[in-house]
Amino acid sequence: MIAIATHGANQMYGRREYGQRQCAGKGIDHAEVAGRRKETMMSRSRWDVNTVEHGKIPWSAKLGYSTFSLSYVMQTMIGTWQLFYFTTFLQIPVVATTALLAAGKIVASVIGPAWGYISDRMYSTALGRRFGRRRSVMIIAVPLNAACYVLMWVPGLPIWAYFTASLLYWVFLAGLSTIQYGLPSEMTDNPSQRAQLVGINQIAGAIGSTFLSLFNVYLFTIWGKDEWSPYFKMAMIYGVIGVGVLIIGFLTIRERPYDESTDVAQADAAPGRRSGLVKRLISIVWNFLSVIRVREFRNYLGLYLCEQCFRSIRGTINTYFVIFVLLLDPQTVSLATGVNTLFGIACVALFMWVTSKVGGPRAYRIGGFEVVLVFLSLFVLAWFSPQLSSHTKAIAFIVLGLFMNFGITGVVNATQYTYTFIPDVDEIITAKRREGQYASVNATIDDIFAAIETVAIGWVLDATGFIEGTQTQPASTVTAIAVMYCIAPIVLCLAGIMFTYRMRIDRDSHRVLLSEIDRLRAGGTMSDVTPEVRKAVESMTGMPYERCWGHNNIIDAKHQE
Template sequence: MMSQRNHRQDVLPPLSWKAKLGYSTFSLSYVMQTMIGTWQLFYFTTFLSIPVAATTALIAAGKIIASVIGPVWGYLSDRMYATRIGRRIGRRRSIMLIAVPLNALFYAIMWIPGLPVAAYFTSSLLYWVFLAGLTTIQYGLPSEMTEDSSQRAQLVGINQIAGAIGSTFLSLLNVYLFTLWGKDAWTSYFKMAMIYGAIGVGVLVVGFFTIKERPYDESTDVSEADGGTTGDKLPIWQRIVSMIWNFVSVMRVREFRNYLGLYLSEQCFRAIRGTINTYFVIFVLLLDPQTVSLATGVNTMFGIACLTFFMWLTAKVGGPRAYRIGGFEVIGVFLSLFVLAMFSSQLSSGAKAVAFIVLGLFMNFGITGVVNATQYTYTFIPDVDEIITSKRREGQYASVNATIDDIFAAVETVLIGWVLQATGFIEGAQAQPSGTVTAIAVMYCLAPIMLCLLGIFFTYRLKLNKENHGLLLTEIARLREGGSMADVTDETRALVESLTGMPYEQCWGHNNVINALHKAA
């Protein structure tokens, strides 16, 4: 059995550092998304004079569209080996050829002043549409590029380091550019956005040539499981039904449902913090925009140092326990920030700036652990799917992951806009009513605490650890080599059923998870 497993892993040779760094370019390219997440709401309401409710609705609509289109990207990318271009350059690279240039185009349009609101609305929608294609690829690549859990951990860590470097670069460069160009003119934000757009496209081009993909084989011939054969095109109506079915059916996988609880809690509390971070600093703590960029840069650099520790800790104690350690630390920091907000008027600007930066250091320590644990846990999910379907569908799970995230992010954005509007938020003002200031402080500090507690709850439901993952891969290798399902050991049967939520006999393609018309065993 061990020789079978080694043979299985030989299909994907050890990753070179070139390939690992190639994967990191996706996170480096998110300087574009960080620019949007940090400054779009402020830029639109302050310089374009678009009402805050309309701006948040515009942003939310883009995320909703991305959530709808996400499953399409995942479905198509998994099946691109059925096309000539997919066989020639890879099923994931084929999607990049489409998504990278168009994502960059609509990103640029969003920062051009003087356009009709409809133009901003359309460009925002299409930006999120093509970003969904890139996000789908990024989420799926760690499982796509290797089956070795240690190398997956390295990919997850490198991904976080690259994201941190990108955020640090953006934040610290912003401080310099604000000093050079000023913080009160729209041109400053426009020129910064164009710089980061060029950087984002450049690193993605590097990634295109350096990432690794699974070769075409029986496991990556997902089209065959749809009911046809490679090259046999299904009618469009049947494709649409299949996309919807594939999206819904993955929810039957027990371990994936548990993971989603972990992931959504983490994503939502970080999204709330990111969306109103600028407002919290400017309107609650009464500090200037440079403090936002300086604090983000310093804290992110500290997060890079913390990552080395959490890469070791997560590998040692597992994703769920590492999540709890980081999560409880994050809760303590949010409580401290709420206290700082309540006593803000009694402190000098210098004291508040120092306190905010110091608390941010501790915040990044916890967030680094939470994110690392969540991403590491996710890399095991496509392997659970393979024992169910006998196919590699990294794109499917990545798209579902991104879709549900976008839905929750859209709801979160609308709720934030509604709360701000209901409490009297004034567009373009240098100060806000006391009710708005209190609402910002509560949303920024207390809502993430509740979400973090929810994520901690789901850590107790996850079953997949490094040892169980090794046993799962061994069983996949045995079946891939033609082993009989009747020869499964009791230990493996119990593990598979606990992870999948299905009887063992209904795994390995003996179900309708991919094809709704397929008869289960």
């Protein structure tokens, strides 16, 4: 078993050696580190067969990663039916229910950085050394998340119990989301394998959403929908499914074994300086903010936020656009959604190949320009809507939706693929692997901007005279919906395309980056860097080469640069 563990560590970076170390620019007792590594490998040898690989990873590990998206049937059940269930059957006032839901998401966005900080440092605990730093978080988060999920559907509890259960559900879900975001970089260094992981994740999410929608229709048919019990039983079914697939994921995902790159806790403070609770909290905030100094991460955020915002705007007011602008019936929305979901699965398979071949920025541009053309076509359709028959508009909307889904799939796939390179850039800066840190920042910023965007849409609709409970809206509101639905996404998509030209990391520069990390890990000195490598590293990090490899205060605010 020890031989397997050693093989897993060597396999992690291919030709990386773990002899001499130059780590984080700090004095390290290498004999002590080597001893801790040996002890760790011996204590968790049964899991080392699941460590990260430099080449291809088995399909069992890829499917294991997809279980995170499949487990979101629990979250989808909450998002679809919790508000209705609470207000209709549990008789909780709508104001209290919406406050309950909002509080959970706000807390999740705040707690995200703490999960990333903890997850990256779990190798400093006995649990982490036994099971791995990502799996150890799952051991904590999965059962507690499931318990809170069940409590939210049990009738007859006081409001404070539902409030607490909902709050904690989102808290523990944030921990699982942090792991999911970081796993593609955690599981492999191979760009093609990362592209497959990203694509499989998208496909699993689409399958999960489609399954829930269709299965709910069947269950409502046999159980009815006018009492609380069908909703409770459906929620329990999805709870069992969600926990079951996560257990499969726990057994099959791969993660980096313990070594100096994953011993992130060692870089938190200078030797001999202990950190109390207050200092830890300050460090969490510092690590959250300091990543913005990484140039390639800032460029990635531009891609990500533009993509997320234009997709969210489209999703939020899609029904309004169909009903109030195109004057079509709600069934058209359901039909278009179902057709687009199935078509989207095929598009993901295509873009998995395209993205791995041309890289994230180019794939983003391919999908982005196609999205812009479709939104322009939809604006033309809206402009001539009064002159067209309902049948013509319905067919045009569905067909344009198919083309739209092709482009959106490409943009999302390219964005998620590009993200998988960010922890590699961070490693040349800090000499540490901090997938959890970037995953938590990503999730938190997403929640913040989603909240801002929702409020902005509501403000625009209210300012233009939106009338609740009617089948028609004033002309000013119709125009505002059309502009928000068509023009705002075009602007955002073009902004995202602009950021792709600022990205410096691609397959070639990524190879240069990993090669330089290999050289430094093998005991090479920073003074021996070639001018070409120096230029590449500085273009991706936004820092002078001399301040990379731990010679900075990105992790520890008090570290002398």
